[in-house]
Structures are given as structure tokens and as C-alpha cells.
Amino acid sequence: MDIATVDELLTTTRAVRNRLDLDRPVGREVILECIRLAMQAPTASNAQDWRWLVITDAGKRAAIADIYHSVGAEYLAYAAKEASDPQTRRVYAGAQALTETLARVPVHVIPCLDNRIDNSNLLTAASAWASIIPAGWSFLLALRSRGLGSVWTTMHLAREREVAELLGIPDTATQAALFPVAYTIGTDFRPAKRPPAETITYWDAWGHPVGER
Numbered sequence: 001m002d003i004a005t006v007d008e009l010l011t012t013t014r015a016v017r018n019r020l021d022l023d024r025p026v027g028r029e030v031i032l033e034c035i036r037l038a039m040q041a042p043t044a045s046n047a048q049d050w051r052w053l054v055i056t057d058a059g060k061r062a063a064i065a066d067i068y069h070s071v072g073a074e075y076l077a078y079a080a081k082e083a084s085d086p087q088t089r090r091v092y093a094g095a096q097a098l099t100e101t102l103a104r105v106p107v108h109v110i111p112c113l114d115n116r117i118d119n120s121n122l123l124t125a126a127s128a129w130a131s132i133i134p135a136g137w138s139f140l141l142a143l144r145s146r147g148l149g150s151v152w153t154t155m156h157l158a159r160e161r162e163v164a165e166l167l168g169i170p171d172t173a174t175q176a177a178l179f180p181v182a183y184t185i186g187t188d189f190r191p192a193k194r195p196p197a198e199t200i201t202y203w204d205a206w207g208h209p210v211g212e213r
């Protein structure tokens with residue numbers, strides 16, 4: 001394996017909102033290619049019950065964007081104004097800007113599980129969510145490797161049923177996220193600032209980060 005390339009992919013797959021190319025068409029094949037790669041992700045009991053809903057219809061994207069806007073725009077504008085640290089302020093401002101541009105992002109992808117998740121039991125909930133989330137992240141990594149970008153969003157789930165009705169998603173399925181997908185404007189993304197792993201890693205027992213030893 002070319003470790004440098006793999007590390008670059010893993011450290012620079014960012015939440016892309018302001019650098020989505022709204023004018024460049026995205027072909028069906030590249031989306032399917034990324035889904036094929038994502039389907040190598042694990043699922044509990046090897047159930048492989050992922051479903052991918054790809055939305056390119058302009059009317060449906062506009063309707064999804066309306067719902068997304070109604071859930072998030074006001075809150076995100078407020079949060080952007082109130083945030084004290086600059087990185088968080090930038091995140092909220094970018095997220096707020098996406099509520100305005102979402103309809104124009106050429107492809108919306110909703111990763112689903114063909115199952116209804118029972119969130120009352122930790123074992124079943126963790127198993128079900130982890131049967132779609134790794135595939136979703138692989139999809140975003142695959143996009144990045146091909147010059148496309150996206151951002152993991154969950155905002156529309158506050159009005160999940162309306163989006164389900166719009167797209168014919170049965171109430172036996174679960175939507176996990178909404179990915180606005182486009183080619184990125186430039187491909188030079190950088191690793192984000194994160195704390196040293198030693199400060200958040202415990203060894204053998206909870207409580208003493210390995211960096212303190």
C-alpha cells in the first residue's frame with residue numbers, strides 16, 4: 001500500500017460546503033463506483049442491508065433543501081454569531097451557508113438501512129447504526145479520491161418523515177444522513193487540528209490518558 005496516499009486520504013477528507021462546484025455535472029458512474037467501494041464496509045451479521053438513495057431530480061433536491069433550511073438556517077445563523085472560538089464560528093457559518101445552497105448541489109445521497117432501528121437497546125442500536133455509518137464514511141473517502149466532496153449532515157432527520165414521503169422511503173427503513181455531493185473546487189484540503197491522541201487514549205483502564213504516564 002502507498003501509505004502516504006492512504007494517510008493523505010484519511011487526514012484530508014473534510015466537511016466540504018463552501019468549495020462544492022455547483023455548476024459541474026456529476027455522472028452516474030462515479031456515484032455508483034463510490035457506492036461499490038462503500039459496499040466493502042462491515043455490517044452486523046453480514047446483513048448488508050444498506051440502501052442508497054441518489055437524488056438528482058431538481059424538484060426533489062429543492063424540496064429536500066427547503067426542509068433542511070427550515071430545520072437549520074435560523075439556528076445555525078444564531079450559533080455562528082454566538083460561537084466564541086473562530087474554528088467553531090467558521091463551521092457554523094459554513095453550515096448555515098449550506099442551508100442556502102443545498103438545492104443547487106448537483107447530487108444528494110441518502111444512505112439508508114433497510115431496517116428500522118430499535119434505539120431502546122444499546123446492542124441493537126449500536127449494531128444497526130454501525131452497519132450503515134462505516135459505509136457512509138467509505139463513500140465520502142471514495143468521493144475524495146475521485147475529486148468530489150461532501151459533508152456528513154443529519155439536519156433533515158428532524159423532519160425525516162417528510163423527506164421519506166417525498167422519496168417513497170418506507171417506514172421500515174432508516175435514513176442515516178444526507179450527503180450533498182459535488183466535484184470540489186480544487187483538491188488541496190489540509191488535515192484539521194486535533195488534540196494529540198495521547199490525551200484522549202486510556203490504556204487498560206479508564207481514567208489516565210497515556211500521555212500523562
Ligand SMILES: Cc1cc2nc3c(=O)[nH]c(=O)nc-3n(C[C@H](O)[C@H](O)[C@H](O)COP(=O)(O)O)c2cc1C
Pocket residue numbers: 013014015016017091094095096098151152153154155156192
Ligand atoms: C453525525 C454528524 C452530523 C453532522 N451534521 C451536520 C449537519 O447537519 N450540517 C452540516 O453542515 N454539517 C454537519 N456535520 C459536519 C460537522 O460539522 C463536521 O464534520 C465538523 O465540523 C468537523 O469538520 P471536518 O469534518 O472538516 O473535520 C455533521 C457531522 C457528523 C459526524
